Each structure stands twice: as structure tokens, then as C-alpha cells.
Amino acid sequence: MWWLIGSLVALVLSLGCGISTAHELSTGKTKFTSAEFWGAVVFHGGMAILAVWLFFKGMGWM
Secondary structure, three states: HHHHHHHHHHHHHHHHHHHHHHHHHHHOOOOOOOHHHHHHHHHHHHHHHHHHHHHHHHHHHO
């Protein structure tokens, strides 16, 4: 049960942060340097991978 809750929290964080970053980039509110952009890509990707891993763990598939 706790694995699934952790999965949902990680998924919400990943999606919320990713959507807000994409919105800021599309409206031109922020100008990322290359390092900041790739840092955001790694963070959002890592959170998504964490969410999937926690989901699999919670379902007993791992």
C-alpha cells in the first residue's frame, strides 16, 4: 500500500513540475541555459522512473 502511495506522490510531482516547466518555456517566461535545461530533463525523467518503479514494487511485479 505504501509503495503505491509513494508512486502516486512521485507521479504527481513529476507531472506537475514537468507541465509547469513546459508552460514556462512555451510562454517565454524563463530562459534556461543548457545546463539548467538538461538538469530539468534528468530530474523529471528520474522522478518518472521512480514513480514507475514504486508502482511495480507496490503491485508485486518486482
